[in-house]
Amino acid sequence: MLQDLAGSGIILLIAVALGLLILSWIVPIRLWVTAIASGVRVGLGSLVGMRLRKIPPPRIVYPLISSYKAGLPLHTNELESHFLAGGDVERVVNALISADKAQIELPFRQAAAIDLAGRDVLDAVQVSVNPRVIQTPKVAAMAKDGIQLIATARVTVRANINRLVGGAGEETILARVGEGIVSTIGSASSHKAVLENPDNISKTVLAKGLDSGTAFEILSIDIADVDVGKNIGAELQTDQAEADKRIAQAKAEERRAMAVASEQENRALVEQMQAEVVKAEAEVPLAMAEAFREGNLGIMDYMKYRNIQSDTQMRRSIAKPPEGDKDA
Structure with a gap:
């Protein structure tokens, strides 16, 4: 219990x-x-x-x-x-x-x-x-004299509370600043002018209002570094010259091929004509025999024809240079 x-x-x-x-x-x-x-x-x-x-x-x-x-x-x-x-x-x-x-x-x-x-x-x-400082990646651009410049910039931004909803982020800011740097360097007459006054890049880019439509307000753009890159203009000219050379070589090869083809065609025509001559010469004895049988050719005419042949062969042998002179 x-x-x-x-x-x-x-x-x-x-x-x-x-x-x-x-x-x-x-x-x-x-x-x-x-x-x-x-x-x-x-x-x-x-x-x-x-x-x-x-x-x-x-x-x-x-x-x-x-x-x-x-x-x-x-x-x-x-x-x-x-x-x-x-x-x-x-x-x-x-x-x-x-x-x-x-x-x-x-x-x-x-x-x-x-x-x-x-x-x-x-x-x-x-x-x-507390404004934030963001740094752009290396931006490469070419001045009008063909020299490449590589620049980096530090962008000081402050958040805009009223544009946070629907406003673009830091990636857009970096992309716009990079585009502005490329445009500013590209419009410079010489790379030396950019190196002498790099602050002109920041002033020009800052005046474009790159923060419109973003969630930030750009306070300043400072060029952190500018390096001289390749001579793009000279490389382009070299590439153009090489391309022109290849075009000229191709055209010359085309003309040579056409000349070879034309020579071969002419040689074939000559050979064809020689074959026709040989064929015609082979028919001469037959024609003479036929003329003898019909009485159209006498013995004196035949002897005169042989004399003409002998005279022609003699003249050809006289006109032909000796073998030694030909080798010389």
């Missing part, structure tokens, strides 16, 4: 302990006491409602305490709605506190919108107070 009572008592104690644990989780008494002690009035019903809405009460109460201590009037409904929208409540509250200390006007709705847009609103406030 006593054992049954002891077992029932233990079960009851365990049930009570579990009930108290569940109650303390549902009703965060310690968090409520902390809020009351900090001067923030948050009802137990509100804390229980946060649990039911699957909102961790510390994620709302602690930022609310921080804002209250900083003198910023915020309400739990605003923080809860921002948390449910996927925002970072603590970061937004810290940004509001930093903006208030720096005397920067930043309403809660604007800070929440910046945070939901994916930007770090706290970092934006800090960059607005």
Whole structure:
């Protein structure tokens, strides 16, 4: 009997302990006491409602305490709605506190919108107070005299709170500054003029208003380094000369091929004519024999023809140079 009572008592104690644990989780008494002690009035019903809405009460109460201590009037409904929208409540509250200390006007709705847009609103406030220096990569450009210059610049920017939502980021700033450097160097008459006054690059680029449409305001552009690169103009002229040379060689090869083809064609014509002459000469004896048979050619005429042939051969042998003279 006593054992049954002891077992029932233990079960009851365990049930009570579990009930108290569940109650303390549902009703965060310690968090409520902390809020009351900090001067923030948050009802137990509100804390229980946060649990039911699957909102961790510390994620709302602690930022609310921080804002209250900083003198910023915020309400739990605003923080809860921002948390449910996927925002970072603590970061937004810290940004509001930093903006208030720096005397920067930043309403809660604007800070929440910046945070939901994916930007770090706290970092934006800090960059607005302490401008950031970003360095461009090496930018290569060619002056009008054909000399290449390689420049790097340091850009001092300050965040523009009003353009953080929808404004372009640092990559756009760097791209625009690089484009401005290329344009300024390219319009210079000589690379020496750029080396003598590199500050003209920063003045020209800064006057173009490159920060329009971005989330930053450009305060200054300083040329950090300018190096002399290749002589692009000379390389282009060399490449052009080489290209002209190849074109001329190709045309000469084309003319040589045409000449060889023409020579071969003429040689074929000569050979064809020689073949026709040989063929015609082969028909001469037949024609003479036919003339003898028909009585159209007498013996005296034949002898005169032979004499003419002998005389022609003699003249050819006289006109032909000796073999020794030919070799000489």
